[in-house]
Amino acid sequence: MRVVPLLALILGASVLGAALPGGGVVAAGVAPHTVVVPPITACSEINKRKIIITRTSIGIQGAVTTKNWRTSQWATSVLDPMYRLSSSYKPTNLVAITWRGVISPKGGYLLKREAAQALSAMFIEAKVSNISLKILSAYRSYATQRATFAKWVAQSGLQQARKYSAVPGHSEHQLGTTVDLGSLTGVAWSNPKFPTSPTALWLESNAYKFGFVRSYPAGSANIALSCYGAEAWHWRYVGKDLAYEIVCSAQVPRIFLWNRQNGGDRVIGPACDSFTPPDGYVLPSPSVSPPASETPSETPSESPTESPTPSPTGSEPTPP
Ligand SMILES: [Zn+2]
Secondary structure, three states: OOHHHHHHHHHHHOOOOOOOOOOOEEOOOOOOOOOOOOOOOOHHHHOOOOEEEOOOOEEEOOOEEOOOOOHHHOOOOOOOOOEEOOOOOOOOOEEEEOOOOOEOOOOOEEEEHHHHHHHHHHHHHHHHOOOOEEEEEOOOOHHHHHHHHHHHHHHHHHHHHHHHOOOOOOOHHHHOOEEEEEEOOOOOOOOOOHHHOHHHHHHHHHHHHHOEEEOOOOOHHHHHHHOOOOOOOEEEEOOHHHHHHHHHHOOOHHHHHHHHHOOOOOEEOOOHHHOOOOOOOOOOOOOOOOOOOOOOOOOOOOOOOOOOOOOOOOOOOOOO
16 A cells, blocks of 8 residues: 555656657656756857867867767767767678668668668668668768868868768767668759658658658757758668657657657657557556556566667666
C-alpha cells in the first residue's frame, strides 16, 4: 500500500504540457524533473563568434568538443557551430556505396555500415514511388572538410562560407552517418525549387521510417534553432527509433539531440499520431499507470532491434 508515493508520482506527472523552447511537450506519464537539461547556446550568439584561421588550422572561437564525442555515440552527438568532433574522429565500420545507393566496393562514397544499409533500403523503396535518389555527398573526413571550407572562403568570403559550409570538425558528415541526397532525373538539389520537388517531399514524409532525419529544416524559427540555412538535401541517420522520436517531437534535431545528450525526457509533439512508429517500437519510459506497488521494472522495456541510443559506455547522466 504505497499510496503516498503513487499519488506523488501522479501529481508529478500531471505537471506536463509545459511548452519546451524547441517545441513539444514532455511525454505523458514520464516523471518530470528527473534531469535538468542546461539551455543550449543560441545560434545568434554562436554565429557572432569569430572564425580563427591560421596557417595550420581553422576554428571557431569558443568551440568545444561535443558531449557525446565517442564514435559509439554517433546517433546523439550534437554538432553545430559551437560543438564539434575532434580532428582525429573517424567513424568505425565505413563501407563503400555507389551514388545510386548500392553497397559495393566500387562505390565512390563512404558511410557507416548501418547508415549505408538503411540508405540502400530507402533507395529501393523510393523507386517504388518513382523517386530516383542519388547520393551527392556522404562521409567527409576532417581533412576534406578543411579543404572544402577553405574553398568556400576563397570563393564567396568567410560570412557566406560559414552560412553554408561547416567549419572543420563541426560537420555531421564527419560522423559517417550523414548524406546529401538529390534526384537522379528531377530537379537539381541546388535549384530553389528542390525543396518542393517530388524527391524532397518524398524524403520529408518517408526518410524517418528508414532512420534518417533532416538536420536543417526550413523556416526562420527552425533556422534560428539549427544554426544553418535550410537544407532539403542533408539527411542524418540516427536509427529508426530515434528518427521516429525526433519527427514526433516536432523539434529540430539539434534541440532534440541536445535534450537527449543531456539525459532529458522524451518529448511528444502535437502531430505525433500522424507518424508511424517502427516495428516493435516501445515507449522508452514506463507509463505512470502501473501501480508503484507492482514489481518495479528497473529497465524500461525498451527493445530496440538496432541500438540507436549509444549509451553502453555509460557516459550519459543517469536520472536519479
Ligand atoms: Zn550535407
